[in-house]
Amino acid sequence: MSDSALKPPTLNDKKAPLKSPAVSTLSANTLQLPTTSQQKLSTGPSNGASSGSATGNPRNKCALKPGFSLMSWVRLCNSGADLSGTGGRVVPVTRDELARHNRVDDAWMAIRGRVFNVTRYMDFHPGGVEELMRGVGRDATKLFDEVHAWVNYPQLLNKCYVGPLKENLAPRLQAEILRPPPAPVETVPRFDWIQQRSELTLCFYTRRLANPGLLIKRSTAEEAVKTLEIRVQLETRWHGFNFALSNAVLWPPKAVRTAAETGKVEVVLSKEVPEPWPTYGTHESKKLDVLLTQEEQLEYEVQRCEHFNHDSFELSLQSVQQQVLLQLPVGYHLDIEVPHNGELLQRSYTPVPHCYLPSNNDSVDDTNTLQFLIKYYEHGAVSSELHQLQPGANVKLSLPRGNFKLSSLEAHRNILLLAAGSGITPILSLLKPLLHRQSNRLERLHLLYFNKTIADIWLRHKLQLQQDSDERFSCTHYTSQAVEEQQLQAGRISQELLAPLFAEKSSECFSYVLICGPTGFNTAAVNSLTALSVKQSQVHVFQG
Numbered sequence: 395m396s397d398s399a400l401k402p403p404t405l406n407d408k409k410a411p412l413k414s415p416a417v418s419t420l421s422a423n424t425l426q427l428p429t430t431s432q433q434k435l436s437t438g439p440s441n442g443a444s445s446g447s448a449t450g451n452p453r454n455k456c457a458l459k460p461g462f463s464l465m466s467w468v469r470l471c472n473s474g475a476d477l478s479g480t481g482g483r484v485v486p487v488t489r490d491e492l493a494r495h496n497r498v499d500d501a502w503m504a505i506r507g508r509v510f511n512v513t514r515y516m517d518f519h520p521g522g523v524e525e526l527m528r529g530v531g532r533d534a535t536k537l538f539d540e541v542h543a544w545v546n547y548p549q550l551l552n553k554c555y556v557g558p559l560k561e562n563l564a565p566r567l568q569a570e571i572l573r574p575p576p577a578p579v580e581t582v583p584r585f586d587w588i589q590q591r592s593e594l595t596l597c598f599y600t601r602r603l604a605n606p607g608l609l610i611k612r613s614t615a616e617e618a619v620k621t622l623e624i625r626v627q628l629e630t631r632w633h634g635f636n637f638a639l640s641n642a643v644l645w646p647p648k649a650v651r652t653a654a655e656t657g658k659v660e661v662v663l664s665k666e667v668p669e670p671w672p673t674y675g676t677h678e679s680k681k682l683d684v685l686l687t688q689e690e691q692l693e694y695e696v697q698r699c700e701h702f703n704h705d706s707f708e709l710s711l712q713s714v715q716q717q718v719l720l721q722l723p724v725g726y727h728l729d730i731e732v733p734h735n736g737e738l739l740q741r742s743y744t745p746v747p748h749c750y751l752p753s754n755n756d757s758v759d760d761t762n763t764l765q766f767l768i769k770y771y772e773h774g775a776v777s778s779e780l781h782q783l784q785p786g787a788n789v790k791l792s793l794p795r796g797n798f799k800l801s802s803l804e805a806h807r808n809i810l811l812l813a814a815g816s817g818i819t820p821i822l823s824l825l826k827p828l829l830h831r832q833s834n835r836l837e838r839l840h841l842l843y844f845n846k847t848i849a850d851i852w853l854r855h856k857l858q859l860q861q862d863s864d865e866r867f868s869c870t871h872y873t874s875q876a877v878e879e880q881q882l883q884a885g886r887i888s889q890e891l892l893a894p895l896f897a898e899k900s901s902e903c904f905s906y907v908l909i910c911g912p913t914g915f916n917t918a919a920v921n922s923l924t925a926l927s928v929k930q931s932q933v934h935v936f937q938g
């Protein structure tokens with residue numbers, strides 16, 4: 395039986411609505427978009443089988459009625475309309491009071507001790523009215539987190555805040571909730587430059603473990619360029635630097651380095667004429683509007699689309715005319731958009747570092763090309779469209795998205811990785827950055843990789859090579875179907891399977907766990923870890 399046969403086909407590559415185009419007249423708003431794409435808690439396979447998304451999660455967005463786009467919601471929020479229904483007052487709410495607001499035309503919902511009036515949000519909810527109604531009139535924290543923990547509800551519902559949920563809060567906590575949340579401290583990259591006779595290096599300093607992303611755009615299709623746009627991504631925020639260089643440099647850059655740990659970004663450019671420059675030129679910098687960058691798309695073209703194993707393929711993409719170079723923050727993904735039956739469909743995928751692909755090795759520069767491993771589903775609209783792409787065909791990519799914080803791993807030296815099926819891809823992007831970490835060097839990085847059959851295992855040989863080259867890394871393969879091979883174990887994710895790794899005094903005791911797989915796998919993993927007293931703060935689930 396194929397993976398796709400295990401799941402209701404509607405959850406595979408479900409049609410996503412065409413995103414609204416970027417509205418350039420919209421100025422920076424108080425609202426930010428959710429940080430990553432979406433996940434639905436599904437009845438999908440609980441182990442091993444992949445959902446088809448590289449991050450393991452299917453999408454289930456609804457088409458919104460005309461006039462109910464995110465942009466329209468932002469406008470409504472900024473219009474001064476009384477969305478909370480309290481005239482701007484903060485009113486503590488009892489559970490009984492909350493339960494009375496349980497109708498579609500009078501809908502309140504509590505999340506993490508705060509009550510929001512979601513009545514006006516109903517038609518704007520990308521998951522649909524029916525889904526939103528599931529959380530109405532009650533404390534919906536658990537449900538909300540199960541479906542899309544990454545959605546930035548405090549910002550989206552900022553103007554809908556009614557007040558704290560009363561009875562289950564200590565007075566001190568209540569006082570905290572009544573106070574407006576403190577504005578987050580934002581890092582602005584600092585620019586510097588150095589040169590050699592034949593090279594100019596543009597440097598951007600962010601902060602330790604900032605895990606920056608990078609986008610470089612040339613303004614013309616010429617090989618020698620004088621103007622360049624360089625953008626540095628820090629979480630959901632992009633900082634743009636527009637350079638007018640004093641002389642021409644060659645395209646593409648000679649090297650591009652983003653150091654996840656130090657937070658330093660370097661763009662090394664070859665000068666067209668090797669000579670010392672009195673100055674690099676000039677630049678203007680600005681923070682880019684979060685809403686606009688969330689909507690922005692890049693044109694990429696297929697370089698290769700080749701068979702990888704019995705049900706997956708390797709897709710290699712390069713920016714059209716090599717206009718753009720992109721480096722994703724570690725653990726981030728992006729959406730690939732393809733047309734299908736007159737609609738535009740999107741799905742999230744995490745690029746695979748070149749060194750893990752059979753066709754590549756360590757010396758290849760990851761910047762020019764984005765490589766994906768994609769599982770093919772017969773009924774999966776996006777994967778079947780992508781599967782048919784010929785070299786030269788165009789697709790659209792979103793900018794990188796994600797909510798993974800490399801800094802949350804800083805204190806941890808024994809890290810456990812749990813991956814299922816195609817959920818291995820974000821995990822792969824982390825292996826080298828973690829093993830190369832200089833401060834608080836890692837002691838042990840252990841991967842448990844779950845698949846249905848031996849034939850489904852991706853990159854087994856490469857994982858073995860990684861294990862051979864660094865004794866701190868180990869990988870155990872589990873298959874849900876019985877196996878005869880010695881190096882493989884039969885088993886599904888469970889509390890029993892994980893328990894020995896968290897036994898007190900065990901030298902194998904892990905203090906942080908990263909999880910990526912289909913929703914059922916993620917839920918089973920989180921539940922097993924909770925039962926083993928692993929705290930929520932010690933776990934990150936990749937979603938998207």
Ligand code: HEM
Nearest residue numbers: 430431432433434453454455520521525529534538547550
């Ligand atoms: C607690 C009850 C809720 C349920 C059951 C629910 C359900 C869903 C579902 C099924 C989706 C589609 C997910 C997918 O694409 O796979 C979705 C998307 C979404 N929901 Fe909710 N939702 C709830 C509450 C909320 C609230 C309170 C907000 C307000 C901030 C919200 C904002 C969103 C957003 C922004 C998306 C799109 C996510 C993305 O594009 O990544 N939801 N929701």
